[in-house]
Amino acid sequence: MIYAIVDIETTGGYGKRHRITEIAAFLHDGEQVLDSYQTLLNPECEIPHYITGLTGIDQQMVEGAPVFREIADELYDFLQGKVFVAHNVNFDYQFIKAEFDRVGREFDLPKLCTVRLSRKIFPGLRSYSLGSICESKSISITDRHRAYGDAEATAELFGMLVDADDQGVIASLLKRNSGEAFLPPNISKEQFMALPEKVGVYYFHDINGKVIYVGKALNIRSRFKGHFSGAVKGKQAMKSEIHSVSCQLTGSEFLALLVEALEIKKHWPKFNRAQKVKGTSWGLYRYQDGAGFERFQVAKISRFTKPLLSFKSHHDAWSYLLEKVAHYNLCPKLCGIQKTAAECYDYKLGKCEGACCGQEDAASYNQRVGDWLQQMKKERARLLIKEKGRGAGEDAAILFEDGVLKAYGFVNREDDVVADTGFLDFLDPVKPVSETTYILEQYLAKNFSSNVIMLDEV
Known part of the structure; x- marks a missing residue:
């Protein structure tokens, strides 16, 4: 069996959006290196400054380099039929697969991750980053954060792993149906299987125990797998940072939703971008006009006003008001929904009884408003x-x-x-x-x- 130990440098963290700037690969038969491949690549896009600061690869260096489609055939032949090996393998694999997808080539190889292998074969290390493992095993990295130097060091590490694998770890992980391929590199199958198949809230923790993501699920174990199975758009960075998972059971989805909201506000996890929104900023206001009619308006909440109800978005406030206008046969004009026209439009909201055009008196109209406010009061009670x-x-x-x-x-x-x-x-x-x-x-x-x-x- 021949292994291809691969490392790449990129313009960012997601293969379908970012591009490769450098690739290196070493062929290894389990005992020694057989061959190597290396090239810079023109990503056909701008290289961010922070990437240049990390790798040293700038726009000028790749200006005359080939684009991926120009090396696709030779790279494909070099890798085909091999076992794809890398440190945090899913990162490198998803980039190379995305590049082959762009040129219409099928790319499907068995994978091995040297992070996962190291955790199983060399347990108890302080850290499993490439730099830390190489330091602990006295492996020198000649050019850190460059594809050739990192791939060369990974190849040496892989040789040590093969020599120390007296429990058949590599063979077991190569079984395509082992059920571990989707797991983040720092999460073991045992940790995954210990997750409950029940309703609750779960937490992803980094190497220091800090909460980096909070979610809710009807089945926590199944939801965890769903995070990383198949397409993992935008999840690669999170996948590499997870070192442990914890959870609390809630019994019901309703309580899980509530606890999730509480915990996101408490921990402010870096990967909960969608839920980390500002507090409520829209309100429903009530006032009485000169003719004695109760009127309503959706507006931004200010520090000097107290609304009847508050909402996290204009859409939520507007939808709520539309529903109540329909339910209580209120006037769209008096509720601030309709701004023009002499007669009320038929919004399929119910029928305005004529309050806006003298066909209904204030007392009759306000009675229906009162019914709404009374129900609102009940819903806002303890x-x-x-x-x-x-x-x-x-x-x-x-x-x-x-x-x-x-x-x-x-x-x-x-x-x-x-x-x-x-x-x-x-x-x-x-x-x-x-x-x-x-x-x-x-x-x-x-x-x-x-x-x-x-x-x-x-």
């Missing part, structure tokens, strides 16, 4: 929501005040959580997070039933 617990005989108890998550915990199903409100003392209080208001509103739209208890009426 709510206790009972959800499925983490196991048999347990309920999750979730407390909201003024629409924001206040506390949550787990109680025995045998306890009467309504008759004895003393159980509230046993819930864990949480710091208010505005995103929980939106999660509650989505929940109440579908679940305002016996599991929602208004404590102020108990």
